[in-house]
Amino acid sequence: MSSSRQVISIDNLNEFSVGALRNCGVGEADARVTAEILTTTDAWGVFTHGNKALRGYLRRLRGGGLAPHGTPSVVTEGPGWALVDGDSSLGMVTSTYAMEVALGKARATGLGYVGVRNSCHFGAAGAYAAQAARSGFIGVAMANDIPSVASPGSRGAVTGSNPLAYAVPAGKHRPLMLDMSIATVAGGKVYAARERGEPIPATWLINDHGQPTDDPQAYPEHSTLTPAAGHKGFGLALLIETLAGALTGAAMTTQVGSWLAGDPSIATHHGAAFLALDVAVIGPDLPARIESLIDEIHAAPRAVGVDRLYVPGEKEWENLERSRKDGIALPADVVASIREAATISDMDLDRYFTTP
């Protein structure tokens, strides 16, 4: 374990996160929902979307762009669907509520769609997909965001890096769980190469002329992320924009606010979408069939030098087990960010760190 990492137990990180949110005016229940999602995300090893983001949410709670006592509610609905207004509450609060509504619709009709408006950054999309899978449902979660990704042929950002996640019950295995963005790589990978002074593959970014570049130095001012697999990632971005933005009444593209860099007194108006399918009713054999499929993939011939084949989510579930046993080894950038979160929320972070 690198000495730049700081180990903290899941419980302690969770309690810190709850306390920080409580100190910024969030009620106990909403603080617990939010902290558990952020902390589980860190325990999965997905540090870009865990408590590293807490700082940004706290600033918005202090600034008024997030409503500490906002209450998401259903504004229109039918037998299998609903549209939820997030009332500018935390994205984790609105999204957890929305997936619960989707599960209720799925119990009634077999599947449910819930679209969300007036939300904010919702952390890791996988958290809501996993929420559905915990109840035995297939879950899908997605969200829109400010433009940060080019389209094929564009010179700058056209769509958000719109996340898409799903989770599927898998019998004796932990759920299949994919959480991807439609960009070739996350901006964080470009920043990391920039800090190391290393070139990047020429497929990650385009420059100010819209042409491929292997230079991470100009990111993000003078270069833009590319869509994953070109027109495929761009096409998926627009499907997500359709279900999370256009269908929900949420803001879209340039009308969305930046949850991190934008004025913290103004709501971001993010959109999101959640789908759930009732496995027990539609296809009760599904978990056993997915279990066999995973076994088959695990047993497939491996490339030279590869020890093991993974299915989506497997590394995250193993990280969670390890985090439960050994605590979470937070990278330095995450520690720095949650130190700022502690300052914003008048929390004593050091009280929560355990000795490795």
Next chain:
Amino acid sequence: MSSSRQVISIDNLNEFSVGALRNCGVGEADARVTAEILTTTDAWGVFTHGNKALRGYLRRLRGGGLAPHGTPSVVTEGPGWALVDGDSSLGMVTSTYAMEVALGKARATGLGYVGVRNSCHFGAAGAYAAQAARSGFIGVAMANDIPSVASPGSRGAVTGSNPLAYAVPAGKHRPLMLDMSIATVAGGKVYAARERGEPIPATWLINDHGQPTDDPQAYPEHSTLTPAAGHKGFGLALLIETLAGALTGAAMTTQVGSWLAGDPSIATHHGAAFLALDVAVIGPDLPARIESLIDEIHAAPRAVGVDRLYVPGEKEWENLERSRKDGIALPADVVASIREAATISDMDLDRYFTTP
């Protein structure tokens, strides 16, 4: 237009296709449904999935692996979903029926899911997504297939090249329409490079050791397609396998039959899945919002040397317009394939070709 191409009007190609299917025992209505999908796909310029495939379907109709008078039907259902057994009828017949069932469910509850088993290759997934959009719905279509694509770290094929398509009503514009496979590129592109004796990008294939290769010569015997964007394409393949295979009771991975190379007397047992969302009920503003989004993308700054930015489906809709006016310019490989189809079905193809 290359001299190796052969021009045929949409009507003539459609009538040839209807006649060929009729001659192999398919009823008038099913032949018309199938021919229209195959011919529209050619008119879109998606020649890999149009009447080029007719030959393979006719062989199966003659061989018994496809039932000329098969009748797809709902076997289980709930308010918002149904599972359809294709009864080994043509994939186009079963899929058109299944999407109609999904539209009916969506009219009742807001959204519908229909899973299909005992189907066969269904042509272009986009055809069924477009079917939904024509009725004002958001449509999604997907299918599984025999393994042809590696997973990250595997040495051979693990999943199908599982297609995924969607279509979205777009106001004054033609629908947004994406039709993608989860492979980096279609096998057809590798064959084309092989025929030209040219190397390919090292991202398209892995060799027998599971390592990247730029040599198309060993495909497909000793090399395998890679998943688009690595773990993202692989993850999407498993989502499609979940909804089109595991949930429907269809065959999966190695249990699926090869519609083209397999024994034509044995059914392939492909699975498919269809989703529809009722725009008019859930979000009546959607077409206008998508129209604006498309206008915004069209007006975005372009890379140096790029004349125009496209949205998904735009090239296909323009090809359709051109095909209506000037006929379809069939590539030589398609002409060769439909000549074989004519032989199998005792049709006189030359009668249908017009003078360019």
